[in-house]
Amino acid sequence: MPYPVVDAHRLIGPIPFDDLPEDPRPDMARLGIGRAYVTHSLSLHSDARAGNEALLALDDPRLVPVPVLLPDPPGPRWSGAGPTGAGWSGAGPTGAGPFGCEAGRDVPMVRLCPARHRFDLTGPSALRALAALGVPAALDLDETTPAQLLALARELPGQRVLLLNPGYRRLRAIAELMAALPNLWLEIGTVNTQRGVEWLARRFGAERLVFGTGAPVMDDCGPRFLLDHLDLPEADIALIASGGGLL
Numbered sequence: 001m002p003y004p005v006v007d008a009h010r011l012i013g014p015i016p017f018d019d020l021p022e023d024p025r026p027d028m029a030r031l032g033i034g035r036a037y038v039t040h041s042l043s044l045h046s047d048a049r050a051g052n053e054a055l056l057a058l059d060d061p062r063l064v065p066v067p068v069l070l071p072d073p074p075g076p077r078w079s080g081a082g083p084t085g086a087g088w089s090g091a092g093p094t095g096a097g098p099f100g101c102e103a104g105r106d107v108p109m110v111r112l113c114p115a116r117h118r119f120d121l122t123g124p125s126a127l128r129a130l131a132a133l134g135v136p137a138a139l140d141l142d143e144t145t146p147a148q149l150l151a152l153a154r155e156l157p158g159q160r161v162l163l164l165n166p167g168y169r170r171l172r173a174i175a176e177l178m179a180a181l182p183n184l185w186l187e188i189g190t191v192n193t194q195r196g197v198e199w200l201a202r203r204f205g206a207e208r209l210v211f212g213t214g215a216p217v218m219d220d221c222g223p224r225f226l227l228d229h230l231d232l233p234e235a236d237i238a239l240i241a242s243g244g245g246l247l
Contacts, residue, residue: 003234003237003238003241003242004034004035004241004242005031005032005033005034005035005211005224005227005241005242006033006034006035006036006037006211006241006242006243006247007028007033007035007036007037007211007212007213007215007220008036008037008138008162008187008210008211008212008243008246008247009037009138009164009165009187009189009212009213009214010024010028010036010037010038010039010212010213010214010215010216010220011024011038011039011040011041011044011214011215011216011217012024012038012039012040012041012055012058012063013040013041013042013051013054014041014042015041015045015217016045018217020216020217021216024036024038024063024215024216025060025062025063027215027216027220028062031220031221031224032224033220033224034062035061035062035063035064036062036063036064037064037066037108037109037138037212037247038055038058038063038064038065038066039051039055039066039067039068039111040052040054040055040067040068042054043055043067043068043111044068044111044113044116048067048068048069048070048117051067051068052065052067052068055067064108064109065107066107066108066109066110066111066138067107067110067111068110068111068112068113068117069110069111069112069129070117070119071119071123071125071126071128071129072125072129073125107135108135108136108247109135109136109137109138109162109247110133110135110136110137110138111137111138111139112126112137112138112139112143113139113140113143114126114139114143114144114148115142115143115144116143121139121144121148121149121152122148122151122152122155127152127155127156130152130156130159131156131159135160136160136161136162136185136246137159137160137161137162138161138162138163138164138187139161139162139163139164140163140164140165141163141164141165141166141167141170141174142165146173146176146177149161149163149177149181149184150177150180150181153180153181153183153184157183158183159183160183160185160246161181161183161184161185162185162186162187162210162246163177163184163185163186163187164187164212164214165187165189165190165214165218166186166187166190166191167190167191168190168191168192168193168196171191171193171196171199171200174186174200175200175203175204178200178203178204178208179203179204184208185208185209185210185244185245185246186200186208186209186210187210187211187212188200188209188210188211188212188223188226188227188240189211189212189213189214189218189222189223189226190214190218190223191226192222192223192226195231197209197226197230197232197240198230198231198232201232201236201240206232206236206237206239206240206244207239207244207245208244208245208246209240209244210240210243210244210246210247211223211227211240211241211242211243227240227241
């Protein structure tokens with residue numbers, strides 16, 4: 001049966017020293033991807049505020065913005081300053097919305113880069129700000145550690161996390177995390193070992209697996225081919241394709 005396909009992990013914007021398409025929609029159409037959760041490359045590699053403002057200026061329901069947020073450091077700007085993005089910086093015009101985004105513009109997910117942006121995922125500032133968000137947080141496995149994720153779950157047991165780019169060489173560690181953390185979801189784009197996704201689905205349920213590509217920095221044809229050839233019930237494939245139980 002046909003099912004809608006949602007890419008939970010896609011980038012827009014320039015990448016240093018690479019030639020990437022400016023508009024992801026032609027590639028999405030070619031691969032039958034109807035909607036994508038997108039992060040701006042400037043937010044990852046340069047200026048979070050500039051990248052997020054460019055991201056939030058998009059006006060296409062097929063491109064769902066996922067801004068990159070940084071916790072405000074403690075001090076006068078954070079404490080008692082109320083509208084500074086609920087304890088987050090780099091999320092667009094200050095004080096204009098619940099995430100520091102433009103007035104009336106909500107976001108369904110945010111992206112965190114604790115290693116790249118040099119903050120502690122379970123430090124006081126990040127925990128305080130995460131508690132105020134109430135939306136899932138996506139981050140690369142290489143941006144954190146199993147110990148940090150376990151600590152985050154102890155401090156904020158209701159926080160939903162989407163783990164991006166897990167690869168396939170760390171399946172044992174990933175399985176341990178998924179067994180211990182019921183609010184952890186996994187993006188399958190790099191789980192490209194034979195029957196690796198099926199192995200995870202049998203143990204933890206298809207509702208905790210999410211289709212994503214990391215394109216255009218990473219290949220999107222491979223994950224799309226993988227999705228179409230999973231040895232799972234059609235209902236499970238459709239669930240993974242549409243964002244599992246997370247999106």
